[in-house]
Amino acid sequence: MEKILTVSIAAYNVAEYIRHTLDSIISKGCIDALQILVVDDGGKDDTLKIVKEYEEKYPDSVFGVHKENGGYGSVLNTSIRLAKGKYFKQLDGDDWFVTENMDKFVELLRGIDADYVITPMRMFNEVDESIVLKDYFADVAEGKYLFDEMDFKQISPMHCSTFRTEVLQKNDIKITEHCFYTDVELVNRPVPYMETVYVWHEPVYVYRVGREGQSVSKTGVRKHYKEHEKVFWNLIGIYNALPEDKTSKRQFLRRRLVKETAAQMKYFCYLDAGKGPYGELKAFGARLEKECPEILTAAMGYARFVKLMVRSKYRLYHIASRLM
Numbered sequence: 076m077e078k079i080l081t082v083s084i085a086a087y088n089v090a091e092y093i094r095h096t097l098d099s100i101i102s103k104g105c106i107d108a109l110q111i112l113v114v115d116d117g118g119k120d121d122t123l124k125i126v127k128e129y130e131e132k133y134p135d136s137v138f139g140v141h142k143e144n145g146g147y148g149s150v151l152n153t154s155i156r157l158a159k160g161k162y163f164k165q166l167d168g169d170d171w172f173v174t175e176n177m178d179k180f181v182e183l184l185r186g187i188d189a190d191y192v193i194t195p196m197r198m199f200n201e202v203d204e205s206i207v208l209k210d211y212f213a214d215v216a217e218g219k220y221l222f223d224e225m226d227f228k229q230i231s232p233m234h235c236s237t238f239r240t241e242v243l244q245k246n247d248i249k250i251t252e253h254c255f256y257t258d259v260e261l262v263n264r265p266v267p268y269m270e271t272v273y274v275w276h277e278p279v280y281v282y283r284v285g286r287e288g289q290s291v292s293k294t295g296v297r298k299h300y301k302e303h304e305k306v307f308w309n310l311i312g313i314y315n316a317l318p319e320d321k322t323s324k325r326q327f328l329r330r331r332l333v334k335e336t337a338a339q340m341k342y343f344c345y346l347d348a349g350k351g352p353y354g355e356l357k358a359f360g361a362r363l364e365k366e367c368p369e370i371l372t373a374a375m376g377y378a379r380f381v382k383l384m385v386r387s388k389y390r391l392y393h394i395a396s397r398l399m
Contacts, residue, residue: 079108079185081163081240082172083154085147086113089168090120097129097137099171099281104178108185111137112154113168117144122168148250148257155243161185162192164237165261169283173197176277184237189219189273191265192237197278201285208278211235215274222270227327230334233258234280242268255299256306263310263331266324267317293345300342304359307335311367329373336363336374337381341395348396357389 082100086093093113100111111133113126126139142153151165162184166172184192195210211229242248246268250257296303314328343356363371375382384391 076107078110078160079105079162079181080237081110081112081154081158081160082166083151083158083163084111084113084166084168085116085150086118086122086126086168087116087144087150088118088120088122090122090125092169093122093125096166096168096171097126099174100166100177101129101133101136102174102177105181106133106136108181109136110158110160112140112157113138114140114142114150114153116142116146116150146253146255146257148252148254148260151250151257151261152252155240155248158240158244160240162237163240163243164279165233165258166280167283170234171281173278173281176279179277180275180279183273183275187219187273188239189271190239190242190269191222191271192273192275193231194235194237194275194280195278196232196234196280196282198282198284201283203285206281209235210276210278212274213276217274217276219271219273222272222327223321223323225272225323225327227323227330230330231262231327233262234282236262237279238265251306251309254305255295255302259306259331259335260309263313263328266327267313267321269324296342296345300339300346303335303342304339307332307339310335311363311370314370315367329370332367332370333373333377336370337378340381340384344392344395346396348393352396353389353392356384356392360385360389 084096097111100109115123123139123141126137129137130139140153142149155163193212195208198207198209211231242265246265248264250260250264310328310332314325314332317325317328339359340356343352343359346352360371371385375385
């Protein structure tokens, strides 16, 4: 049977979660249309041993892949290369899919040809076990649109994104390896090549938050803030290369870059106060003002923190770093 959807699972030491993750994807109605790639990125636990059980039960749909550690981007690159599905969707090994919507989602993908599909997600807070629905494009009617017709008032995160595999493979999309935060690259690198969008209002992805050690936690940020900045400048390069008349594509990237500008400035303030982080913050602001001033201006309008930081010539850092 033709594979409609490739699900790439980043599975680094997720033995604690991987059964739940796989069980959430597997629906007897659509399993034959799925290619599930569980990519073990040099892990040391029993993740692949557990995946082997699913391989034996679903030999035409579940595939364990072991590779040397190369980071999240390496997982994405491996899965994009191996993908045989009409569409491609990424899933973290400690997150899961909304099982009751899988059959409908696969049938939707079978019948459309849009380059990019936007769906809502659910956010599960591990601390209080609350679940919140995030439908970033709730005001857009379900259906297919030209990318240039869309008004991207919100960002579209990886959890809400599904890609036509041909767009990724034909355009040789490569994600930065040995680097955190590259889920943002996955969403934004293909933008220059995407011409159509389909909006669907049923959630597919459940994103686990509130777990210490995640890349967005303060502990994670302190370890990996330089990698976040690396990804940021990669996106600035993509944005600056887009022609001025590609208004919607520039808007799509601008929404993300404005948010990440504010995030990067805050990340510098998470570090121990000192001349090093202060100098890095000033250098970041100066480079952004030189290479893409419109993003810095937009970020000042987006976040009061950024406005105050810039207007103080970044001296506010000395206060902010003690409060965060």
